[in-house]
Amino acid sequence: MLDMDMLLARAGNFTGSQNHRLMAGWSKPKPKLNIFEGALNVYEAIKELQANGEKILVGTINAHTGLKFNGAQIKSVQDIIKAEKVPQGLITYAEEKALEELFNVDPSLNFSTVHTRNGEEREVECMEILSEKTGIDFINTGENQAHIHVNGVGCTPDGIAIDDIDMIYTGAEVKCKSPLEHAHSLFINNTNDLKEQAFDHFVQCQTGMLVTGSDHWYFANYNPYAKSELLQFKYIVVQRDDAFIAIMQERINLAKEIKAEFLAKVLENVAKPAPSQAEAA
């Protein structure tokens, strides 16, 4: 749980801990329209029929284009159109970010439990262990965490390390979870494992690197109740994934557009006077 100052600082920003919501289906290759001759004609026909609310049938497509296509060809174009759709998760996330600009933080929705508070306290301990193991002096930990944001994208690392010119050169995300979740985290040995097994944390680390320009990040897990000391703590170094960051940046740009449109829509409707009784009738 973050304190109120931090929530206010983060308001409206696309933040590392939530940016996985932008990324549904991110790894699917972009479909191309040169899959067969005339695919573009089918694409335009489907779009037009959809806009008119008509059913997509082989016959109607052929009639519309004046050409002859089979069901499989039409289906492959339909898949391309489907892939163009913006994921619903991204839309919801963008709209929530828009509302953070219009609404204050409701403190009752930000309550902590004994478990989250224990986790927070352990995160500080975990950062101390990480510093000890890596020899890196991580600062801005615990209640001194910093929220760094550039152009509406932000991250709140659990710790950052500073170089000799006071710039952040790396940061850390630490997790202090239940025994089961902690045990699963022990299977993560490198960047690729993190991407496959804890995608949300992978996105969080990559967002940290996007925002700070760093080329690596630390990801650590800690549970002091493991009976063996060997099981209590583990960390990996996460490498910057430029290809992934480029896709994430595209999605962020798209989400920013949706956020702006939604904000405008809400404000436009506020500005509209309520209809009179006669108009309503």
Place this chain on the structure above:
Amino acid sequence: MNQISVRETQVKDCLELEAISQQLSSLLDKNPRKMEAFKTRMLKISLGFGLDKCTPESIINCGLQALTLDLPLEHGQGYIVNYGGKATFDAGYKGWQILAKRAGFSVMADVVYSCDEFSQDGFGFNSEMIFKQNLGLRKGANDVWAKANLTGVIVSVREDESDKTTTAFVPADMINKIVATSPSQKTDNAKKFSPHSNWAEQMFKAKAIKQVLSKFPIDLAVASQLADAIGIIDATEIAAQKQVAKDDRSYPDERFEEVYPKWKAIVQEGKKDAITILSDLAARFALTKSQSNKLRELKNFEPIEGEK
């Protein structure tokens, strides 16, 4: 659930934690009536003005510390102070007198103001203090006046067994370092709550006594509570100093001028954008307008796209 109910649930949850229950049970000899009374008191304190944003654990911890020292959180013996959202225990003037008495010392503190006649002469065993209160001009009950005119506090410690008396002077600088910078009195609202503001003279005395006793040779076998209290209040003072350091987020101009050419170089080399450097620093420091403007100028040194 409204805010108060949420807060109540948090505090109750915390009071049910096994570690806390066990500690409470041991401190109160498993007396259920006393344990319930403690819980009720903690709940009331947690909802009170000035402490309602502190973590429940920190408030309960203060309650347990007060029990350990056997000092009630009332009648000027013990206080709970908010340092950056964390409640910390602080002992009052009377509290220190009681703790010292239990350890076999009688302690008195006299506050010296700028209107009084005060001088120190000599050193070591031969030092001599001259102190005459100017009762006509003193306004010790006025907290604002008291803070503005504090010269220091004379602390006298007498060993009850031997009647041996020691006197020490704690200057205002030392007391202000601890008390005047207390974040619990930074805002107007907090000032209404803070014991440091409302009972300034009492707190000057308390801080001065602690300062002297912490340097005093104490026999732990007979004065373990006093030693515990010094340890606890040391932690409180460290929390206060940390909070002050956190509040001072300025970036020194000298350092800025020293490092700026290096930032310019990494921007020119395409290693970082101007906006990344600005955001990085702005997240951690309260930059001045001129520093921000100068960082924005780094944009002019970014390489043209494709030349990076």
